[in-house]
Amino acid sequence: MSTCFNFFTSSIGRKIVVAVTGLLLFLFCLVHLGGNMLIFVGQEAFNDYAYKLHHMLHGALIWIARVGLLGLAAAHVLATVSLVIQNKTAREPYHFQKTVRATLTSKLMPLSGLMVLFFIIFHILHFTVRLDALGTNDPSYQLDGGYFDAWQMVVDGFANHWVSIIYLISVFLLGLHLKHGFASLFQTLGLSSNKTRKHFEVASILLSLLIFVGFASIPVLVGFVGLYR
Numbered sequence: 001m002s003t004c005f006n007f008f009t010s011s012i013g014r015k016i017v018v019a020v021t022g023l024l025l026f027l028f029c030l031v032h033l034g035g036n037m038l039i040f041v042g043q044e045a046f047n048d049y050a051y052k053l054h055h056m057l058h059g060a061l062i063w064i065a066r067v068g069l070l071g072l073a074a075a076h077v078l079a080t081v082s083l084v085i086q087n088k089t090a091r092e093p094y095h096f097q098k099t100v101r102a103t104l105t106s107k108l109m110p111l112s113g114l115m116v117l118f119f120i121i122f123h124i125l126h127f128t129v130r131l132d133a134l135g136t137n138d139p140s141y142q143l144d145g146g147y148f149d150a151w152q153m154v155v156d157g158f159a160n161h162w163v164s165i166i167y168l169i170s171v172f173l174l175g176l177h178l179k180h181g182f183a184s185l186f187q188t189l190g191l192s193s194n195k196t197r198k199h200f201e202v203a204s205i206l207l208s209l210l211i212f213v214g215f216a217s218i219p220v221l222v223g224f225v226g227l228y229r
């Protein structure tokens, strides 16, 4: 019990919490991106995927995923905030970045993280809660047999160019956040050394580009190019 307590109160323990929760949140992004790419496969494929997501394990799976995601996001933010506070108040501050250079991206980490958090709230209100004001709460999306026309909802959602711009800026900031996040993660988990650092930097750039380009392709192609209009 006290070992566990010591782990969470130590700087390195909390740094590991930030790294592991960050990695799991990234895995969620990858899975979500994979599912979203079905938009380009077609209406039926995307709606079928959304239906299965909502009905697996008698509807319990989506709630397990939601609670898990909320827990991960809360642990990620709380551990980061407590490290920042400790860093500011300690006489001998804990150095976040001993070897990863303090680049512009690293300095922007709190801001990009906060903006991604705001985006997730907006995104949930947009496509999950379907707030009337955002125009995605049309009763005609409800199809026969308990199906929901999530594909049409997304296509209509991005028809509003302001919404597409918000998504583009947000996924750009998410990419920036991930780029530096990966570099720190590899270091915290002890994978990055002087010899391998360059390889991990390249891997960080490629993975964050994959997330940015993948998610951005939807507002660009569906919203601005008007692929399905």
Ligand code: HEM
Pocket: 029, 032, 036, 050, 066, 069, 116, 120, 123, 124, 127, 128, 150, 154, 167, 171, 174, 215, 216, 218, 219
């Ligand atoms: C252009 C990009 C995106 C599209 C088209 C998209 C699409 C969707 C849709 C349609 C839903 C509703 C799922 C449902 O209830 O059936 C959803 C939920 C969600 N998305 Fe995205 N998404 C995008 C980007 C992102 C990004 C970048 C993140 C995270 C950083 C994210 C995180 C979430 C979360 C947390 C939920 C809520 C899951 C739930 O509780 O139902 N999405 N997304």
